[in-house]
Amino acid sequence: MSETAPRTSTTAQSSSTPRSPRFLAARPVWLVGVLAALAGAVVTEAFALAARAAGVPMDAASPGADEAAEIPMGGFAGGVLFWSVAGIILAVALARWARRPARTFTVTAVALTALSLVPPALAPHTATSTQFVLAVSHVVAAAVIIPALAQRLSHQQR
Secondary structure, three states: OOOHHHHHHHHHHHHHOOOHHHHHHOOOHHHHHHHHHHHHHHHHHHHHHHHHHOOOOOEEOOOOOOOOEEOOOOHHHHHHHHHHHHHHHHHHHHHHHOOOHHHHHHHHHHHHHHHOOHHHHHOOOOOHHHHHHHHHHHHHHHHHHHHHHHHHHHOOOO
């Protein structure tokens, strides 16, 4: 009887541990990146839809443009997916060649996210509220994608 008590408590402990780290650790880096990018795209698009519903105009201009153009529905998600490809490639390369891939990825990705806040701030012919939503959307996407890939890279087998 005394042997079953420790097994029961061990079973209870293992069932209470989060499954996502084990799920992430068992998958290829590229797959975790794709799943994180999809999740980031959905969350970022939902954020943009909420901003639209709140009345934030979704018209933005690129540097050098004469006027702002409407950001289409799905534009935020598309941007996240497009730029996530670079992050996934970076993560795969770091998994293969970096001594500390999780740390290197996190530092690089956070620095690139900070750098990505500059274009929205400089967008001409764009309402300040739209600039704010654009900048926050970069942070929202990063907050979903970076931790997932960093978690997977921290389980890198050598």
